[in-house]
Amino acid sequence: MPRTTKAEAPVSLDEEVIEGRYVELGGYTVGFETHKADLDPAPLFKGLPDDRCQCPHWGVVVSGKVIFRYAGHDEVYQQGDVYYGAPGHVPLIFDGTELIEFSPTDALNATMAVVGANMEAR
Template sequence: MPSANPATTPVSVDEDVIEGRYAELDGYTVGFESHKQDVDPAPLFAGLPDDRCQSRHWGVVTSGQITFRWADHEETYVEGDAYYAPPGHLPLMTAGTTLVEFSPTDELEATMAVVEKNLEAVSS
């Protein structure tokens, strides 16, 4: 049975705002994320339907808090909470938040392709 561990999964992203370790497990990506700063990444989702994340996520907040915003409401999850975020959300990260999150790999990759393109545009 496939598994992943934050101690053995290599760092994939190490930026000022986030450190992320990601492993693919039978069609799902598990992410171990540590958010270093408060950040509203909403502009990075521009170009996706409704300019919002289109991937589903299931996760557990291991410290801090995360807020998901939809067009009609928002939900905040804190340490110890398990969550499900359907498509059409925007995340809001708080410094010091760590989480373990599962996402369908195909949905996540399609979303991240747009996010990475927007990151490149901001960096140039």
């Protein structure tokens, strides 16, 4: 049975605002994210349909808070919450937030290609 832990997952992203550790398990990517600052990443989704993340995510808020903003409403998730983030969201993330998130790898990679290009253009 495939498995991983945060300690075993390699650091794939270590920026000023986020540390991300990611492992692919059976067509899904498990992400262990530690957010080091408040972040509104909305500009990074420019170019995706409706300029919003189109990848679904299932996750657990280990600490802190995350808000998923949709066209007509916001969903707030706090420490201890298990969540589903449907396609069409833009996250708002807060300093000290730790998430464990599960995302379909293909959809995540397509989204991250756009996010990465937007990061490089900044």
